[in-house]
Amino acid sequence: MATLPVWLDMPPLPNDTIVVRIKKIIPEKRKIYSSLLKIVRRESINE
Amino acid sequence: MIEELEKQIAWQNINTSEDKNKILTGKAVAIESEKVKLTNSDGKVKEENINCIVVNFKNIKVIIPGKELGIEKEDKKSIRNLIGSEIKFIILESDKLTNTAVASRKKAMDKIKNIQLRKYEKGDIVYAKVISVLSKYVIVECLGFDIKLKITDLEYGYVANLANLYQVGDKIKVLIKDIDEEKNILKISHKETKEDPYKNIRKNYIEGGEYLAKVTGFSDNRCFCFTKSRNRYNGNITCMARYATASK
Numbered sequence: 001m002a003t004l005p006v007w008l009d010m011p012p013l014p015n016d017t018i019v020v021r022i023k024k025i026i027p028e029k030r031k032i033y034s035s036l037l038k039i040v041r042r043e044s045i046n047e
Numbered sequence: 048m049i050e051e052l053e054k055q056i057a058w059q060n061i062n063t064s065e066d067k068n069k070i071l072t073g074k075a076v077a078i079e080s081e082k083v084k085l086t087n088s089d090g091k092v093k094e095e096n097i098n099c100i101v102v103n104f105k106n107i108k109v110i111i112p113g114k115e116l117g118i119e120k121e122d123k124k125s126i127r128n129l130i131g132s133e134i135k136f137i138i139l140e141s142d143k144l145t146n147t148a149v150a151s152r153k154k155a156m157d158k159i160k161n162i163q164l165r166k167y168e169k170g171d172i173v174y175a176k177v178i179s180v181l182s183k184y185v186i187v188e189c190l191g192f193d194i195k196l197k198i199t200d201l202e203y204g205y206v207a208n209l210a211n212l213y214q215v216g217d218k219i220k221v222l223i224k225d226i227d228e229e230k231n232i233l234k235i236s237h238k239e240t241k242e243d244p245y246k247n248i249r250k251n252y253i254e255g256g257e258y259l260a261k262v263t264g265f266s267d268n269r270c271f272c273f274t275k276s277r278n279r280y281n282g283n284i285t286c287m288a289r290y291a292t293a294s295k
Contacts, residue, residue, distance in 0.1 A: 004290070011290060014207060016262045020288045022254055030203075030245045032286035037257060 012036060015043035057105035061148055064138040070155045073104035075134050078126055081110065098123055102134055108147045111136055117153035118193060128179035128186065132215045135159070135188075160191030164228040172240055177217040182208045189221060192233045201237045203244055204285030207264040260288070 004011065012018050020034040063069045080096045087093065098121060102109040111134070113121030118129070135155040141148035167173060167190065175189035184197045198206050206212060213219075225234035244251075252258065263285070 008290060011265060012262045012288075014262050014264060018260050018262060018288065019257055020260050020286065021257045022252055022286070025248055025252060025254055027245055027248050032248070032252065034258075034286045034288045036288045036290035040259065 008036075008039075012039055013042075017041040017043070053105060057107055058143060061104070061107065061138050061141050064136075064150075065141055065148075068137050068154070068158060070135050070137060070158060071104060071150075072133050072135050073102040073109055075100050075129050075132055076103045077101040078123060078130065079110070081112070098126055100126055100129060100134070102136065102150070104148075106146075109136065109138070109150050110147060111150050111152050115139075115151035115153050117156050128181070132178040133176070134178075156188075156191045156193075158191070160231075163190040164226065164233070167223055167226060169223055169226055171223045172220055173223065173235075174218050175221045175235065175237075177213050177215055177219060180210050180213050180215055182210060185209055185213050187219065187221070187235075189235055190233060194233065194235060196235070196237060199238070200235075203238060203241070205263055260286070 017040040018036055019038040019040060021037050022032055022034045024031075024033040026032075060069065060071055064071050077100070079099050079101055081099050082094055083097055084092050084094055098113045099110045100113075100116060102111060113126060116126065116129070118125055134152055136150035136152045137154040137158065139149045139151050139154075173189065175187035175194070177185050178188050178193070179186040184195050185201065187194050187196055198209065201209065202212070219237050220240040221235040221237050222239045223233070224236055224239070225232055227233075
């Protein structure tokens with residue numbers, strides 16, 4: 001089980017628009033690590 | 048009057064296809080089970096139910112038996128994937144009185160293969176038509192072949208469901224990776240016709256930068272999302288965004 005941060009009542013779900021901060025880019029592994037900053041729009045609820 | 052004329056033209060096409068192997072196209076609209084009598088090699092006659100696909104060709108019912116579809120499996124599940132797509136066929140038999148015809152897709156695909164395969168070589172870019180979309184792969188029709196393209200052949204980033212990106216009937220550009228007329232081999236990739244967004248990743252994204260993204264999937268404490276750099280847009284990049292701490 002994961003512990004959600006206080007400001008996040010529900011995890012981001014597919015089609016939600018979010019803002020992420022990129023923490024690390026590893027081009028050779030084709031990976032970008034980032035952290036969630038804000039949920040801009042919840043499409044999953046509107047659907 | 049016009050309807051009568053259209054019907055006449057449609058039957059002319061059916062007859063030409065039957066006599067001269069002209070390839071026709073129609074939309075697959077249904078699956079039906081037909082009872083047929085088959086004669087074994089020892090002379091015994093037995094009745095068997097055969098799954099057929101029904102194609103609407105200008106209001107003429109064209110039946111294509113499972114064996115004539117030219118697909119790997121002839122079960123209903125595999126045939127169902129073709130419903131809604133435009134199917135190419137050659138007429139085997141027709142009956143104007145009942146307004147029906149029996150056709151073969153396999154024969155049409157073989158004819159296309161014979162004509163098209165010699166025209167192209169490795170590295171060429173051609174168009175393929177999407178005939179079936181599932182969540183993890185799509186089936187495309189290209190140069191007379193039915194080819195299964197997985198997510199890794201289609202997109203650079205993470206895709207949760209291909210049905211969100213592709214639709215039956217879409218025409219997509221594909222790169223020929225391997226082609227052999229004698230061995231009947233055709234390998235294609237759609238991904239390689241697009242520029243790899245990870246190639247210039249450091250130009251478009253910087254560490255510490257904040258970007259707008261759309262969530263495509265999620266796991267226990269992370270979500271997958273793709274980001275679009277507004278000013279220097281260079282394709283979609285999938286990244287993992289952490290939103291929670293995993294408890295031990």
